[in-house]
Amino acid sequence: MSFRGIAEFVLHIEHFRNIDLLQQGLYFLRFQIFNEDIEKIYYANPYDYHTKDHDAKTRGGQGAQPKASFHRLQESQQCDDTASFNTKVFFVRYAEEQIAIRDFVKFRTELDVQRGYLGTEYFLKCELYYSPPPQSNFQLAVGSPELMREEVSKISGTFKCVQTRVFQLNNLLLGLTTLVPISFDREFTSICMTTIHGSLIDYKFRVKNYRVDSAQSSGSAIIHRDGDTFLENGILVELKYVEISPEDSPDSVKRRRTKPGSQKWVPNNIAEYFFFDEYGFLSINEKKIRDCYTEFTQAMNMVYGNMRKIYNELAGIALTADDIRKPGNDFKKEILAEIESKGLEYFITKEKQETQQSQPIKSKQLQSDMTAIKKAHPIQFKDDEDGGQESASGVFWPHNDEEQATGAIESTAQSTTQQSEAETLSYHPLMKLHSASEMIPPHAQPKESILVPDVNLSDDEECKLPPQASIPIPKTNMKEGRVQLHKAQTRPMTPISAFLSDTVNKPQPSDETKSLDKYRENQAFVEIAAPTRKMKLFPQFPQGGIKNDPYKVSNAIIMEINSMAGQLFELTNLLNKLMMYKPKRIMKHLTDKYQRRLEEKYGENILRHVIQTSDFSFPSEDYTGQINDIVAKKTREMLVLHAEMVGREPPDVEEVKIDVDQLQNGKKKRKKRNLEKYAPLIFEECYVRQRSVGHTKVQNSFELVQKGGAGAGASSAAQAQSLQDLVNPSKATTVPYKGAHLFVLAHGFQGSSFDMRTFKNIISVGLPEALFLCSTSNEDGNTEGNIYDMGYRLAEEVNQYIRESCPGSNLARITFIGHSLGGLIVRAALPYLEKHREKMHGYLSLCSPHLGYMYKSSKLFNAGLWFMRKWKKSTALSQLGMTDSKDLEKTTLFDLSKQEGLNWFKHIILVSSFQDQYAPFDSARIQICSDAAKDPVKGNTYIQMVNNLLSRVPIDVLYRLDVNFQIQETNIDSIIGRTAHILVLESEELMRMIVSRYKEFFS
Structure with a gap:
């Protein structure tokens, strides 16, 4: 029984490219997203996917298989038993061959809301599977995609995992969009270009864990051993390997994991979760109400702000004026005005209708402009007689229009149908975009609603609490954070602002005042709880203000959280459609951003000097190598000290390796280690020929910028800037060539x-x-x-x-x-x-x-x-x-x-x-x-x-690089200098630094 956050991730798999595969054959990729704690691994559920691969759309008729192609021998598929997604099976035949995949996979998962949950580390796991080409009828199959498909269907069980890559995704719940290039090496040297987009989208209260076991139906006792998998709340869970002594029996292991008498009181509803302490006693005051409210609304606002920035950034990339200047259409101001008034969503929908002959998406109102998205704000609810249907995040849609509920996401939802025959309202934040039943337990299925959100806030009222709202208040029918209400119980509910006094701008109370308030709170609670002492249910509240009613307060908080989650869900769906609209443009944009971040990272390891000279034959100074070696040691010590004092800011994506070690005593241990490849230090000396200068002068390149070139002998700022352009290889513009x-x-x-x-x-x-x-x-x-x-x-x-x-x-x-x-x-x-x-x-x-x-x-x-x-x-x-x-x-x-x-x-x-x-x-x-x-x-x-x-x-510029490696081992190779000689050829980080640094050279 816990309050859980709902997260959704979208994985875009663009293409797979053969760089230097030594094995011709059949390949496919398997993807998983998971997070883990001390005992368990939680796998995100891949519940939906779409493809933009042209081969998949070329069909002979409805229900027919896609046209045969060597790049699509088997279709992509979701594997529920392993919570993974498998790409199509493709046949790699040529060197430098590129296979377009273009799959968009949606994953959804849950996690407990606890301290630091927004910083939960998620992992993207990619496995490369390989199978030799079919030997029977190989000569015929290699020339016929249809025959190859038939042969592949017979050998589907021969695939084996040849390489695995795991990437740690940091700050994914806060809203992240990043490129993840997945590189394989050795005899399977290749690369798969992917992007991942994700964020927290909602919250949900779980009354209990829905645990499904394979032996549950037989009625036998089930004892989970390490490595077993089972379902909890629709999420695949795997027990991690832990150290277990051989003499421990399964019963003793089970008893140790669930010690009798050590279980604490657990809440049965959302009110108990918010306002009851660990012993089951009520503890509510204005500060707790405010803290509880701001904790979740601020988190939603922060995530929404990050996702809005991402959407605005990508919208400018995906939609350009060239899209409007289509063949056969003139560039008219009326078209621009129509797009600006109806928004980017209108243009995307119209473009899809023209190019893919898709069904029209029925959208009645789109208020956002081309790229701007309004800030998230709580939605006012009113009691209405119109019926509606609930969307995946709690936003209600007209239940008689299924296209509208699952298609375009509107910024304002309106009622279009009459009241439903159902007498119960069910408000549930966790629903799938297309099929809610696959993610929610059977008893928690959403029912038809009698409420429709009314969003009439002006721009000045954005992100402010509504002064008044009409929300039905359930008191006894509340499970899993779901508001279940009968018509007879419908009555106006005071908004969350009514539970808080106007103390936002007041000074904070002193320590004495806090102590006095705490004493009064405890004294009042003792008077209430004194008759029973062991209180299992809610205590009887004294007659007084509504601030002491945890049901009303928790309901108001949940409704406002759900309203903000609805807006976040709309935004994430717009972002998903945007990525599918122009995937190549967005992929290129994210690739450029990734490259810039890589250059910034490598730039920290490059110590650069500019030497102006009339003769390239002379060195910058005597004993350059000895000086650089001393500076390198001091620099590394300073970097370590800085990391210890300030801390290491993790990148968005970093490759890791997860090992499972088998110890001698039979124990197993699972551990994770970051594959941070320590890049060497490069002392870059850039020699610039100055024919008018008769002497050699050594300068730091930063001095040229700060002093405007005066120290370099330049006569003007323009000359200094020209010199700076010559010696800045990372900013050099490549010259086009044919x-x-x-x-x-x-x-x-x-x-x-x-x-x-x-x-x-x-x-x-x-x-x-x-x-x-x-x-x-x-x-x-x-x-x-x-x-x-x-x-x-x-x-x-x-x-x-x-x-x-x-x-x-x-x-x-x-x-x-x-x-x-x-x-x-x-x-x-x-x-x-x-x-x-x-x-x-x-x-x-x-x-x-x-x-x-x-x-x-x-x-x-x-x-x-x-x-x-x-x-x-x-x-x-x-x-x-x-x-x-x-x-x-x-x-x-x-x-x-x-x-x-x-x-x-x-x-x-x-x-x-x-x-x-x-x-x-x-x-x-x-x-x-x-x-x-x-x-x-x-x-x-x-x-x-x-x-x-x-x-x-x-040439006017000559580069001399001194590479300093962090060689920790002392052996004969390091003594005679062979280690560094070989590392120059084997250090991938050094090669990447050189390639990314000197763009004009490698263009």
Whole structure:
């Protein structure tokens, strides 16, 4: 017996895209939404769904199956036994294949109203199911969707869950709309784009839990063990795994969970819940009335305000002037005036009638304008002779018009029929949009009403309590928060404002006054309760004011809560229809918002400096790597301290993992852990070429904004702003182009094309139209040979790919990404690709030793390098160590520095890590180090190599990145610097930071 909140969520599943699936076959997705407490898991019920998939609408006739398609081999379905939703079954055949799903699923659930309930964490669980294609008649089925559908129906039991993703949804009850991109990895690399929208919509009082068990009908005793599922209040509940000793019997477990004598008094109706204490004694005063009223009405107003902001935001996205300029229609002012007067709901309804030939939605009045929604306010009720029918949140609709009750949601409900034959009023807030009987126990079904809400408040009266209302007052017929009333009992009821004195603007009472009031309250209660002491029912109230009548007060509170819930229900239904009207526009808008939040999150881990220089060869300062390493440690300590003092503000969506551990003593333990992937710190140095400046100056980029560019030597604010635009990659505007963008990814020493697969997949998520070539020409030990030979093989591979995939003008841009030795292989391949020099777009090297291992490599690594050269007789390692010739100016690396190719690119990013000893810090950044300046023997050759590489580059901006990882383990790999060298290639967070940061590079 508890007061429960009703929440509704809408899950929009837009599409599934194959990024790099290694298994061709049949797939579908299963979704669940749930919350949990210490003992139980509560699954939201998927009670309705709609689809906008074109394949589902193409039917041969009424009742016929949809037209056969490889993307729809089985229909979507709701699974009541698991409280889950399964998407359609689709057949993935091609690389980069995208399957449109476009399902809109409605979930509804309940939760107890207790301390902090609005912050309840909900979880979205998505499971990817896979089955191999049918082997019988495969050759025929793969060319015929009809035959494939028949074969799939025979193997439906062969699907198995291959990967699971769980996302924690924060602040969902307060009103939330967000994108949830669900990514799968490894051999099932793919992504499913979804959005979720939800909020609290109503409250309900439950007299008892309606618990349905499988063995209940047999009359046998039922003992639930951990992991069992059953129904409570129409909600699927699962017992969580808890620690149970092997010697514990089921009876002892049951006794421990429900100890005799430990049960407390429980309320039997809403009045007892609001105004009786834990021992069953009445405790009512004006403060409790006010607190009880404001607690729920303020919560409803807050949720309504959040949902209204979401609706106004999405309405501006979904409806534009282009929708009115349809083929065959002129852009007339009369049309705009009609839409503005009748509102967005009118236009959506009209558009659906024209495009889908749907049944007209009968709506008599739509008072909202195009995007504005009025504030929530309590509705005045009056005693009327007209009958009506109740909607899902307690809003009454004319019972003779079913289309109107389940179709468009009006801002004002009007009575259209005569009084019902029923003599009882039933007011219930929890009803389903289309079928209330599926969510409400049989005895709680709504009956025909004799009340109709009357909403005649002016704009000035919004969010104010009505000065007077006529509400029937049930005194004895009140169950589950439902007002059940006979006509003979109908009489005017004083609104909630009458129970409260005009003390809103009065000063708060002192502590002495509060103590005195408390004493008087207790004294009055003792006088009332003295004769019986053990009071089970309501005590007899003394003759006096109505403020002491808990029935009247609770009824008034419930009616006003229900009236506000009705308005919230209308708004949520408008939002649902809005999402179905233009799902692609709303999906794009939410994707952009998600991307901006991601950039803000990653921006906190980027420490940025701007260096104005006339020569890219010089570093910003000496010992840059050592300084960055110290700053990184201090920065992480400050971030931890800040999180402990201020607290962590959780994002709207975060991925989590729920583990069930089997302990040695037979106990089971369920635990949740956040999969917060710690992004590395990036020290970004942006070198801006200033040809008129004769010296190098280091500045923080924020100083340029604050000082208006004066510190940077700029002569005006306009020049400072121009410089700021050059060095702000996250705000750079992409230049439009026609054709494909080809990304060529080259692996490093003893690597394979699979090493670059993660980076390729992350780029593919942001650029689905791009082309990718993960080089395979230097696999299988081919990285041991000459660097020039490896470059030639890579060039031949690129030319062949261009001829086959994007010949002629189909190719617009080429971008190269090389890891370790791959960065040098790319440079060696450029002379053989000179015919494409005009299409060279970007060059990104990840810890590539462009200047070899001449300086700043560890002694341990040098020893290992010497051993590998002698043992494997590796030509490539000799060339990297510049030992392939006695004359340094005749070595391969020096000769490679003189070749053209790097000067063809419009964007250059050099990534390094001071923690990486496989690629020396200055060598990966192509900059002059202090050791070279002091070395009279080799230093001049080293400096000349740097000048050869960078002196001819025509770009005005060069990026050098120092990546600092949080490496907690100490092992041989971390000591020799191999850990950081590999993390550059395996850290998904680093790759996402780079892709989201440099938009013009990855466009």
